[in-house]
Amino acid sequence: AQSVTQPDIHITVSEGASLELRCNYSYGATPYLFWYVQSPGQGLQLLLKYFSGDTLVQGIKGFEAEFKRSQSSFNLRKPSVHWSDAAEYFCAASAGGNEKLTFGTGTRLTIIP
Amino acid sequence: GAVVSQHPSWVICKSGTSVKIECRSLDFQATTMFWYRQFPKQSLMLMATSNEGSKATYEQGVEKDKFLINHASLTLSTLTVTSAHPEDSSFYICSATGQDPYGYTFGSGTRLTVV
Numbered sequence: 001a002q003s004v005t006q007p008d009i010h011i012t013v014s015e016g017a018s019l020e021l022r023c024n025y026s027y028g029a030t031p032y033l034f035w036y037v038q039s040p041g042q043g044l045q046l047l048l049k050y051f052s053g054d055t056l057v058q059g060i061k062g063f064e065a066e067f068k069r070s071q072s073s074f075n076l077r078k079p080s081v082h083w084s085d086a087a088e089y090f091c092a093a094s095a096g097g098n099e100k101l102t103f104g105t106g107t108r109l110t111i112i113p
Numbered sequence: 114g115a116v117v118s119q120h121p122s123w124v125i126c127k128s129g130t131s132v133k134i135e136c137r138s139l140d141f142q143a144t145t146m147f148w149y150r151q152f153p154k155q156s157l158m159l160m161a162t163s164n165e166g167s168k169a170t171y172e173q174g175v176e177k178d179k180f181l182i183n184h185a186s187l188t189l190s191t192l193t194v195t196s197a198h199p200e201d202s203s204f205y206i207c208s209a210t211g212q213d214p215y216g217y218t219f220g221s222g223t224r225l226t227v228v
Contacts (some may be wrong), residue, residue: 094217098145100162102159105155
């Protein structure tokens with residue numbers, strides 16, 4: 001069965017520190033991969049996506065993600081977090097365009113001063 | 114960029130009544146719409162997928178007679194929660210594809226509270 005796993009339920013990081021959020025997927029073939037961010041009571045905002053090509057993907061707000069086929073991973077990184085980055089982060093995957101998205105369970109990011 | 118307008122953003126209704134939630138793609142034609150449900154501090158669970166002019170495809174365990182989905186045009190999809198009960202209280206989010214073959218645009222969500 002297709003699945004997306006985010007091992008970390010909650011991560012706390014100091015402002016200015018680096019961040020890495022983990023995501024692993026289980027699909028028959030390499031899926032399309034996405035990272036979304038959600039603030040409380042809000043919809044989802046796309047941070048970045050990967051379909052093919054360069055395995056290091058740049059997104060908005062200074063985020064990047066690296067696709068590693070050998071590890072079935074698509075981890076999200078940011079070199080220096082800001083207090084405004086505190087939110088819920090979801091990794092998601094689909095089998096192709098217009099196919100349904102499968103979401104991970106999410107990682108809640110807390111930023112401490 | 115692609116925008117999906119979802120409303121209402123929040124609604125309170127009495128148990129036994131029906132509630133309609135609308136999602137409109139403002140600047141593109143949404144060939145496929147997805148409806149999700151999200152419980153507090155949990156992930157998004159897909160309820161159904163709808164293509165314009167076709168019947169929606171519901172995920173296993175989702176009551177199609179309770180959650181009516183209509184996708185009558187390329188810019189509008191609606192979710193109607195019929196005979197709502199307190200356990201239907203949740204955050205409902207729509208998503209649309211069509212603008213970008215590899216993209217999904219999300220609405221801002223609807224907080225439904227059934228009292």
